Every structure is written in C-alpha cells, then in structure tokens.
Amino acid sequence: MSTVTSANLGWLGIIRLGLVQTALGAIVVLTTSTINRVMVVELALPAMLPGALVGWHYALQMLRPRWGFGTDQGRRSTPWIIGGMAILAVGGALTAASIGIMAEYFVAGLLTAFVGFTLIGIGVGAAGTSLLVLLAKRVAPERKAAAASTVWLMMIAGFAITALTAGKFLDPYSHARLLAVASVISLIAFALATVAVWGVEGAAVSKPATQADRPAFKDALAEVWAEPSARLFAIFVFVSMLAYSAQDLILEPFAGALFAMTPGASTKLSGIQHGGVFAGMVAVAVACRALGHRRIGSPVVWTVGGCIASAVAMVGLVLAGSAGPSWPLNANVAFLGFANGVYAGAAIGSMMTLATSGTTGREGTRMGVWGAAQAVAFGIGGFAGTVAVDLTRFLFGSPVIAYTSVFALEALLFLAAAALALQVAKLTSPAPTPRAAARLLQDDDHFALAAGR
Numbered sequence: 001m002s003t004v005t006s007a008n009l010g011w012l013g014i015i016r017l018g019l020v021q022t023a024l025g026a027i028v029v030l031t032t033s034t035i036n037r038v039m040v041v042e043l044a045l046p047a048m049l050p051g052a053l054v055g056w057h058y059a060l061q062m063l064r065p066r067w068g069f070g071t072d073q074g075r076r077s078t079p080w081i082i083g084g085m086a087i088l089a090v091g092g093a094l095t096a097a098s099i100g101i102m103a104e105y106f107v108a109g110l111l112t113a114f115v116g117f118t119l120i121g122i123g124v125g126a127a128g129t130s131l132l133v134l135l136a137k138r139v140a141p142e143r144k145a146a147a148a149s150t151v152w153l154m155m156i157a158g159f160a161i162t163a164l165t166a167g168k169f170l171d172p173y174s175h176a177r178l179l180a181v182a183s184v185i186s187l188i189a190f191a192l193a194t195v196a197v198w199g200v201e202g203a204a205v206s207k208p209a210t211q212a213d214r215p216a217f218k219d220a221l222a223e224v225w226a227e228p229s230a231r232l233f234a235i236f237v238f239v240s241m242l243a244y245s246a247q248d249l250i251l252e253p254f255a256g257a258l259f260a261m262t263p264g265a266s267t268k269l270s271g272i273q274h275g276g277v278f279a280g281m282v283a284v285a286v287a288c289r290a291l292g293h294r295r296i297g298s299p300v301v302w303t304v305g306g307c308i309a310s311a312v313a314m315v316g317l318v319l320a321g322s323a324g325p326s327w328p329l330n331a332n333v334a335f336l337g338f339a340n341g342v343y344a345g346a347a348i349g350s351m352m353t354l355a356t357s358g359t360t361g362r363e364g365t366r367m368g369v370w371g372a373a374q375a376v377a378f379g380i381g382g383f384a385g386t387v388a389v390d391l392t393r394f395l396f397g398s399p400v401i402a403y404t405s406v407f408a409l410e411a412l413l414f415l416a417a418a419a420l421a422l423q424v425a426k427l428t429s430p431a432p433t434p435r436a437a438a439r440l441l442q443d444d445d446h447f448a449l450a451a452g453r
Helices: 011-042 048-072 079-103 108-137 139-168 175-197 216-227 230-243 251-259 263-290 301-327 329-355 363-398 400-427 434-451
Strands: 002-004 205-207
Touching: 011 079, 011 108, 011 139, 011 175, 011 216, 011 251, 011 263, 011 329, 048 108, 048 216, 048 363, 108 139, 108 251, 108 329, 108 363, 139 329, 139 400, 175 400, 205 216, 216 230, 216 363, 216 434, 230 301, 230 329, 230 363, 230 400, 251 263, 251 301, 251 329, 263 301, 263 329, 301 329, 329 400, 329 434, 363 400
Parallel strands: none
Antiparallel strands: 002 205
16 A cells, blocks of 8 residues: 545645744755855865765765655655654754864864764655645646746745844854854744644545555666756756855855955855846746746746856956955846846756656655755765865966866856756657647748749
8 A cells, every 4th residue: 555645735734844944045045155165264174074074964965866766655644744854954064063062172163064064964864855746746737847946945045044144143153152053943843844744734644555666766866867858957056056066055155355354244145146147036036927928938038048057157257356345246146046046946947847747756856866966966066166276286386377277167167057948848749739730831831832842
C-alpha cells in the first residue's frame, strides 16, 4: 500500500509552506555570508577553508534525488520537513559556535564547523526537497508557476530580513554575539517552520501499490535522466547556479577588503542583494501574469534577459575593483540581485511545470535531480571562487585582480546559461495543433502565389 493526499492546496496552504522556506533561508544566509566573512577577515583564514566547508554541505545534497524518490513512493513529506529543519537549526547554531572555538583552538573549532556544515547540508536537502515535492504534487496545474514564485520569494524574504536584522545586532562584533544571534535565529526558524507545516499535508488516502509504482531507485533515476527536457534543464540549472554561487562566498570579503566595510555593513550588503532578488522575482511574476498572452510575457524571455542582465552586473563588479570606494557598490549589488531574481523567478515557473511532465509519478525524482544539479553547482562554484581568489592573489599579489577575475568569469557563465535557456525552450515548445499547422501551410501557399512560384 502507498499513501497519497487527495486535495489540492489552496493559497493559505501555499503561503504556509512558503513560511517553511522563509525559515530555511533565515538559517542558511548566516552560514553562507556572515560566518564565511568572519572566517576570512576576522580570523584571517584562507578563503578556501569556508569555501570547502560550504562545498561539503552542498555535496551532501547529492542525496536529494533519493529523498525525492522516496516521496514518489508515497511517503509523507511532513516528517521529512520538520526533521530536516530540526537538523538544520542545530547545524546553524553549531557552526556559529565553531567560530569562537576556532579562535582559541583551531583544530577543535574546525572539527566543530565540519559537523555543523554536515548537519546543515543534510537538513537543507531533506526539508527543501520534501517541500518542493509536496508543492509539485499538491498544487493545481494552473497555480504551479505562481505558487513556486510565491514560495521562493518567501525564502528570499528570509534571506533579506535575517541579513538586515542580524547586521544590526552583530555590531559591535564579537564571537559570543555571533553565537547568540545565530542561536536565536535558528530557534525561531525551527518553531516557525513546525507551526507553518503542521497539518498542511492533510490526511493520507490509501491506494494499492503496483510493481510499476515501486521501481528500483537506479531505474527511476535513469528513466528521468533519459528525458531530454529534464536532462537539458538540469544542465541549465548547473551552469546558471555555478555563475550565481561563485560570488556568494567572496562578495562580503570583497566588500571588507577593498571597501573597508565592517561585518555589520557587509552583512547589510548581503541583505541588499537578497532584497534585489526579491524585487526581481516579484517583477517577473507580475509581468508574466499581466503579459502572459504576449511573447514578452513568456518565462523564456525573462530567463534569458535575467541571465544577460546578471552578466552586466558582474561586469560592474569588475569595474568596482578598479574604481574603489567611489564606485556605487550598493547600487551595483542591488542590480545584481534584481537580475538574479528575474532569471530565477522565470526558471522556477518552468521547473514546476516540467516536474509533472514525462512519466507520471516521477515528480520527486525530477526535483531531486535538479536540486542535485543546483547543489553541485553551488558547491563547486563557492569553493572554486574562493580557490581562484587565493590562487590569483598568490600569483599576482593583488586582491583587486583576484576578486575581479572571478567576477569576469561569472559574467561569461551567465551568458552561457542564457544560451542554454533558449535551447530548453526550443526543446519543450509544443508541436503545432493540426489547425495551426494547416494555417501555416495555407500562409505558405499564399506567400508562394504572391512570389509568383
């Protein structure tokens, strides 16, 4: 026997699940931005150290396809979501505690940080994948794009609100203050997620399970990977997220080293970026809804445009390295966030639709594959970005060249992602209906007559 839930989620249920994403983002943002910056600037550690730790937590999310497959087999999502958030909350607090330990006892602190990032990777993967699968299965088709954007926006809100709020409480900075702020945020986030998801999934309805419903995991994974649209979309996710993540661990150190920003100020800069992402996603959601009947309202147009705009913003950061403090860094970062939000919002809408395409009952596995592609990209991008900064600084002895080289590479990756998005759109475009095909032939005949053929 397997269990499924029968009723579609209304907007109240969708918003409640969005609050889980808000809580998840609140914990993650301190790990990938503030704690990373403190290791590099305050503790004067090589940038590749936090890069390796963050990369490890993303490597653990390679388990996402397996978690998604489990949900496809009829297991309930709520226990996975709550359990994942509990693990994530403990990991967030433990990672913050490792900073103070590392300042006194480096090896002990490093081991503590490793355990903390391990818990964060497991928690994010378990909670995040199960949440997306629940959305894909329980949201009506006509609401999927809007629901995906809403939930993602609420996660970005968690990033922005936490970064801006934490930035105020972190100054004047101390390791004890960081631990206190991170612990309170982790506790509040877990409580919010638990209350938000409780009862949303509803009662389970039993149905008989057939052998086709329960294939081996490797067979289901191979089946999904054999789908051209799922495979190409995974490649697009990988390239675009690689471009996005390479700056994730170096933006705050860049602001601290070249613009002399304090930990609180650079944390606020991260909040500005995530606020820009939020605004970009709102803009694309409104535009696609209002202009959906026109070509300009297509998610493809906004995905490609967002990738190109992101490349332009990265070029701006390259110029900022040369201009120094006179460069409008806050505005540049806000534009970068907005451009990222535009492409991400449009791509998420496509993802929710593609998740239910192809073989029925593979929604979770598809989500897991794309989640793994994102995780690998973030892990490689974050670590590679920090290694590139350290290596370039060693070779040229200039932090300006070190940071701007990575930003320039990201601009090229965003342009490659734009090209891939066009290929995905071409592959998934529906074939013309018989009536439309006949109209095309008729138009061609008219053209031939007019041309004298």
